[in-house]
Amino acid sequence: MSVEASAPQLPTRDWPGALVLALRLAAVMAFVAIVVQAAIVVRARPQDLITGARGMADIIGRAMPPDFARINVIWWPVLETVDIAIFGTLGGVALAVPLAILAAANVTPSRALYFAARGAIGFARSVPDLVWALLFVTAVGLGPFPGALALSVHSVGMLGRLFAETIEHMDMAPIDALTLTGARRMQVFSHGVIPSVLPSLTGITLYRFDENIRSSLVLGFVGAGGIGFELLSAMSLFQYRLVSLYLIVTFVLVIAAERMSALIRARLA
Amino acid sequence: MLQVRDLTMRYPTGKLALADFQLTVHPGEFVVVLGGNGSGKTTLLRCISRMLRPTAGEIWLDTVDLAALSGERLRRARLPMAMVWQQTSLVRRRSVLSNVASGALGRYGGLWTMLGGLPEVEIRAAYDFLGEVGLATLAAQRAGTLSGGQAQRVAIARALAQRPRVLLADEPVASLDPEAADEIMRLLKHLANEDNLAVLCVLHQLELAYAYADRVVGIRNGRAAFDRPACDLPREEVRQLYLSEVA
Numbered sequence: 001m002s003v004e005a006s007a008p009q010l011p012t013r014d015w016p017g018a019l020v021l022a023l024r025l026a027a028v029m030a031f032v033a034i035v036v037q038a039a040i041v042v043r044a045r046p047q048d049l050i051t052g053a054r055g056m057a058d059i060i061g062r063a064m065p066p067d068f069a070r071i072n073v074i075w076w077p078v079l080e081t082v083d084i085a086i087f088g089t090l091g092g093v094a095l096a097v098p099l100a101i102l103a104a105a106n107v108t109p110s111r112a113l114y115f116a117a118r119g120a121i122g123f124a125r126s127v128p129d130l131v132w133a134l135l136f137v138t139a140v141g142l143g144p145f146p147g148a149l150a151l152s153v154h155s156v157g158m159l160g161r162l163f164a165e166t167i168e169h170m171d172m173a174p175i176d177a178l179t180l181t182g183a184r185r186m187q188v189f190s191h192g193v194i195p196s197v198l199p200s201l202t203g204i205t206l207y208r209f210d211e212n213i214r215s216s217l218v219l220g221f222v223g224a225g226g227i228g229f230e231l232l233s234a235m236s237l238f239q240y241r242l243v244s245l246y247l248i249v250t251f252v253l254v255i256a257a258e259r260m261s262a263l264i265r266a267r268l269a
Numbered sequence: 270m271l272q273v274r275d276l277t278m279r280y281p282t283g284k285l286a287l288a289d290f291q292l293t294v295h296p297g298e299f300v301v302v303l304g305g306n307g308s309g310k311t312t313l314l315r316c317i318s319r320m321l322r323p324t325a326g327e328i329w330l331d332t333v334d335l336a337a338l339s340g341e342r343l344r345r346a347r348l349p350m351a352m353v354w355q356q357t358s359l360v361r362r363r364s365v366l367s368n369v370a371s372g373a374l375g376r377y378g379g380l381w382t383m384l385g386g387l388p389e390v391e392i393r394a395a396y397d398f399l400g401e402v403g404l405a406t407l408a409a410q411r412a413g414t415l416s417g418g419q420a421q422r423v424a425i426a427r428a429l430a431q432r433p434r435v436l437l438a439d440e441p442v443a444s445l446d447p448e449a450a451d452e453i454m455r456l457l458k459h460l461a462n463e464d465n466l467a468v469l470c471v472l473h474q475l476e477l478a479y480a481y482a483d484r485v486v487g488i489r490n491g492r493a494a495f496d497r498p499a500c501d502l503p504r505e506e507v508r509q510l511y512l513s514e515v516a
C-alpha cells in the first residue's frame with residue numbers, strides 16, 4: 001500500500017473561494033454597522049467633549065487640594081458604608097443558604113421547590129440593587145438600613161446561585177461513607193457536608209463582600225446612607241474639595257476591600 | 270458472623286443481578302468474592318451493606334436480619350458492619366485524625382457531635398487505629414494531601430473506629446499501584462486473622478485473591494460459581510469465571 005493511500009484524508013472545503021471572501025466582507029460590514037448605529041443611538045458627539053473640557057478642568061481645579069481637614073467628620077459615613085456592605089453580605093448569606101439547598105438539584109426535597117428557589121434567586125439578581133434600595137427606602141425611610149436590606153436581597157441572586165452550584169459539585173463519596181458508618185443525618189451534615197463546602201462558601205462570600213462595598217458607595221445616591229449620600233450632598237452644595245476627599249477615601253476603601261478579600265480567598269484555596 | 274441466605278436482587282429495569290446467593294463469612298476469616306464486570310459482585314456488597322434493598326433473601330449479621338429492617342432500626346443494627354470503598358471516601362478538607370475519629374460517630378448522639386465536634390475518647394482511640402494501619406505520623410495532615418494508598422489505609426482506620434465485627438471492602442485496590450495494593454490486602458488479611466474480624470472483599474484481580482484470601486467465592490451472572498479455600502482452587506475454574514463474560 002502506498003503512503004498516500006494510507007494517509008488520513010484532510011478535510012476539504014466545499015465552498016468556492018469567492019463565496020468565503022464575500023462572507024468575510026459581510027461579517028466585517030455587519031460589525032461596522034453595529035458600531036455606527038450604537039454611536040448614533042447614544043448621540044455620541046466628540047466635539048462636546050472638547051468644548052466641555054474647560055468646564056471639567058474648572059471643577060477639578062476647584063476640587064484641589066482635597067479638604068483633608070474634614071477627615072475627622074467623614075469617618076462616620078465611611079463606617080456606615082462598610083457596615084452596609086457587612087450587613088448586606090451577611091443578610092444575603094442568611095437568605096441564600098436555605099434557598100441554595102432548595103435550588104441544588106442533588107439535595108432539593110422536591111422539583112416544585114427547586115424551581116421556586118431558582119426563580120427567587122434569579123429574580124433577586126435581575127432586579128438591580130439600586131432599584132431594591134429605592135423600594136426599601138419607600139418602605140423603611142431614608143438611611144443606611146434600606147441600603148443594607150437592598151444589598152442583602154440583591155446578593156442572594158449571586159450567592160444563591162454559586163452556593164447551589166457548590167453543593168451540586170460536592171463529592172458525594174465521603175457523605176455516603178459517613179452515612180454508612182451509622183452517623184445520623186445531622187452528624188453527616190456537620191462532619192461531612194460542612195467541612196467539604198465551607199471553604200468555597202467563604203470564598204464566594206468574601207468576593208461578594210468586595211462587590212457589596214462598591215455597591216454600597218452608590219446606594220447613597222438614592223438616599224440609602226453612607227458615602228454616596230454625603231457625596232451627593234457635597235456635589236449639590238458645590239463643595240468640590242470635600243467631593244475629592246470622598247473620592248480618595250472611596251478609592252482606598254475599594255482597593256483595600258479587594259486586596260483583603262483576594263488575600264483571604266487565596267489562603268482558603 | 271455474616272450469613273447471606275437466598276439473596277436475590279432484581280433491578281427495576283428487570284435485570285436479575287443476584288439469584289439465590291448463599292454466603293457465610295466467619296469471624297477471623299478473609300473471604301474474597303471474585304468476578305468479572307457485571308457479574309453482580311458490587312450488587313452483592315451493596316445489598317449486604319443495605320445501600321440497596323434486596324428483592325428477596327436474608328442478611329444475618331449475628332442475630333439480626335438486616336434485610337427486614339429500615340430507618341433507625343437498620344442504622345443501629347448495621348453499626349457493627351464497616352465498609353471500605355473503591356474510591357477515596359475521606360473528607361478531604363479535614364485532618365486524617367478527624368476522618369478516622371468520625372468513624373465512631375454512629376455510637377454518639379449528643380449535641381457536641383451533632384455540631385461537628387468529636388468525642389475526646391475517640392480522638393485518642395483514632396491515634397491507635399492510625400498506628401494499626403501504620404500512619405500515626407500523618408495524623409495532623411489534611412486528608413486531601415494523602416496518596417491513594419495512604420488514603421485507603423486511613424479509610425480502613427476509620428472503619429476500625431466504628432469497632433466493626435464485619436468489614437466489607439468494595440474493590441479496595443482498584444485505583445492503587447501494585448505495591449500499595451499488596452499493602453492494603455496484607456492489612457485486610459491481618460485484620461481478619463489477627464483481630465478476628467469477618468472480612469468480605471470484592472475483587473477482580475485473581476492473583477491477589479490467590480495470594481491473600483482464606484476462601485474465594487466465584488460469582489458469575491449473579492450466581493455463586495464456586496466457594497473454595499484459596500489453597501484448593503484450580504486455576505481452570507477461576508478462568509471460567511472470566512470466559513463466560515466474553516462469550
